[in-house]
Amino acid sequence: MTITVYGSKISTYTLRVLVTLSELDVRDYKWAPVNMAAPVKEHHSHEFKSNLQPFGQVPVMHDDDCDLTLFESRAIARYLAEKFHSQGTPLLGTTPREKALVNQWIEVESQNFNKPVGQILLHTVFSKNYGITGSPEVVEENLEKLEKVLDVYEAHLARSKYLAGDFFSLADLHHLPATNLLIDVAKKGHVFESRPHVSSWWKSISSRPAFRDCLAFQKSPGP
Numbered sequence: 001m002t003i004t005v006y007g008s009k010i011s012t013y014t015l016r017v018l019v020t021l022s023e024l025d026v027r028d029y030k031w032a033p034v035n036m037a038a039p040v041k042e043h044h045s046h047e048f049k050s051n052l053q054p055f056g057q058v059p060v061m062h063d064d065d066c067d068l069t070l071f072e073s074r075a076i077a078r079y080l081a082e083k084f085h086s087q088g089t090p091l092l093g094t095t096p097r098e099k100a101l102v103n104q105w106i107e108v109e110s111q112n113f114n115k116p117v118g119q120i121l122l123h124t125v126f127s128k129n130y131g132i133t134g135s136p137e138v139v140e141e142n143l144e145k146l147e148k149v150l151d152v153y154e155a156h157l158a159r160s161k162y163l164a165g166d167f168f169s170l171a172d173l174h175h176l177p178a179t180n181l182l183i184d185v186a187k188k189g190h191v192f193e194s195r196p197h198v199s200s201w202w203k204s205i206s207s208r209p210a211f212r213d214c215l216a217f218q219k220s221p222g223p
């Protein structure tokens with residue numbers, strides 16, 4: 001069995017896949033770093049787009065077992081959680097009710113949370129990578145949007161330990177890499193800290209060994 005992950009250590013979407021593998025205790029995968037730096041931009045090459053990801057983005061996963069090449073980090077994470085459901089942390093819920101709530105909060109992360117967070121990161125941490133001038137107005141506007149989303153999280157997390165219930169799931173995991181960057185690098189931690197239930201949820205999910213291992217891998221030498 002060989003799982004190959006094509007990605008970059010600076011990509012939060014790639015990290016989402018690596019954290020999933022780590023939670024599932026899958027250690028024997030192959031890491032295939034993609035050089036995203038200008039002028040190389042390997043992800044924009046004809047070869048990368050025709051063989052791996054037609055939109056020229058990372059991450060991509062290949063599974064030798066069934067000759068599957070898959071892109072979109074959330075789809076990859078779900079595939080891995082289903083394939084390795086009998087090992088590591090169960091990430092998808094067990095009953096139909098639990099699975100439905102996991103799916104609901106995965107959608108919330110993607111549709112409500114990730115949009116303002118993506119804009120804030122683009123206009124702070126990643127502006128140079130994308131060749132744009134970061135706009136403080138866009139950051140402010142999206143921080144306001146994010147605060148409204150976090151108000152909903154705060155009310156929900158007052159009643160629920162994790163997003164989908166009393167168990168850690170893919171819905172929580174999906175928040176890890178981008179939120180970490182937002183707090184540690186973009187220095188926007190106050191929007192989490194000022195909401196006590198969001199804050200303790202964040203402390204609990206970000207201190208999980210699987211995520212700490214991935215951050216250590218991200219900081220390790222080499223691409």
Ligand SMILES: N[C@@H](CCC(=O)N[C@@H](CS)C(=O)NCC(=O)O)C(=O)O
Pocket residue numbers: 010011012013014043056057058059071072073074
């Ligand atoms: N929805 C995609 C987004 C992937 C994505 O935006 N990847 C970024 C790196 S974090 C990328 O490859 N950017 C290069 C580009 O868009 O040119 C996913 O979840 O995998």
